[in-house]
Amino acid sequence: MVLPIVAIIGRPNVGKSTIVNRLSSATDAIVHDEPGVTRDRTYRQAFWQDRDYLVVDTGGLIFNDDTEFLPLIREQVMAALAEASVAVLVVDGQTGPMPADQEIADWLRQHPVPVLLAVNKCESPQQGIIQASQFWELGLGEPFPVSGIHGSGTGELLDQLITYLPGVDTLTDVPETRVAIVGRPNVGKSSLLNALTGENRSIVSSISGTTRDAIDMLVERPGDPEKGIESKNYRLIDTAGIRKKKSVEYGPEFFGINRAFKAIRRSDVVLLVIDALDGVTEQDQKLAGRIAEEGRAAVIVVNKWDAIEKDSNTIYEYQKTIQDRLYFVEWAQMIFVSALTGQRAEKILDLVDAAAFEHQRRVTTSVINEVLQEAVSWHSPPTNRQGRQGKIYYGTQVTSQPPTIALFVNEPKRFNDNYRRYIERQFRQQLGFTGTPVRLLWRGKKSRDLDDAQINTNRATRV
Known part of the structure; x- marks a missing residue:
């Protein structure tokens, strides 16, 4: 069942991820006092009264600035708004209205999506009303004073929010295979997710550390009734690149790596992505060991295979070398792909199905x-x-x-x-x-x- 979507939008560092965690009763979205922590759009399931919906976190929106990831973040925000039933513009009640808030408000008025205005960081109920009143000037209707940290005011916001959501029947559990995509930074994990989903779900950049959150994406693979093949659902989880522990400073990267380890733990199958150009590194070996320790099924995905000069023996030589170095997971099947061109990407889910079946199999x-x-x-x-x-x-x-x-x-x-x-x-x-x-x-x-x-x-x- 497709749930209605609520897009959380705003400039950097106004507390969008804190609001997402509050609405979804989770702590999955990375919260850190630093602009630009969230980059991709990430989805969390939420519930209020009798309505289930998805709340989508987005990166801080800045116009007229094309440095680093900002143009890609804008694309992700636009994609979230295009699929949303309602948008929530989050502003900072402690700083008051800013020119960037007005710019986003003007941009939102150009879209047919209903918009609610959440004035965050209003920890004091009495002061919150005064703080929120400043934002009438944005022209988006009544500002709701809320506190993402304490939760005050979110009930009134949600009561108004669900009036814009289409009615849905009670959810039923849909069997799904959870697939975590892990590897070192810049090996092509986000490109692989995009290749598997057929859309630009994650920001792809040559800059290491682009992905920070663990990004969930539910994908349905159509079946073939004539052949007796049923459709299957997969929850693909793109994760932050995992570097050596001594190279990681406390901050967004630290939290992202912890999310990646949790993704391994909650997955059924792990796609360990290896860079064909770099070969197996010490960090790849440690990741393989981690997968084995957690008892997860695995598929080794050797990416960037299109960039390798090959002859008839190349693939066998690579396979032998990788198996020798990743002896922790010698039982895992291996596939050579190019996420950039999509070469053999469609066969990955076949290996996932096989590994998931064996992972849960019982023998008398x-x-x-x-x-x-x-x-x-x-x-x-x-x-x-x-x-x-x-x-x-x-x-x-x-x-x-x-x-x-x-x-x-x-x-x-x-x-x-x-x-x-x-x-x-x-x-x-x-x-x-x-x-x-x-x-x-x-x-x-x-x-x-x-x-x-x-x-x-x-x-x-x-x-």
């Missing part, structure tokens, strides 16, 4: 134990110096996302790292699990407890 206890029996027959567990051999009694999958298998053994210490890796390889060879980490839990089990545990496991399997 009987199948797991068949694999274990064959693995042990080919390679017996090691024997320690005292002549005591390790013994695997049975295994069972205890959870998914990622697939986690508990192995009950006589003594976990008797199984060295080599043998544990051998068992994991056997599971992957026999059961698949391509694109997802597999966790093995080695649990010691006394022989006298084994029979009762096996009975309970069999009962659970039958249920």
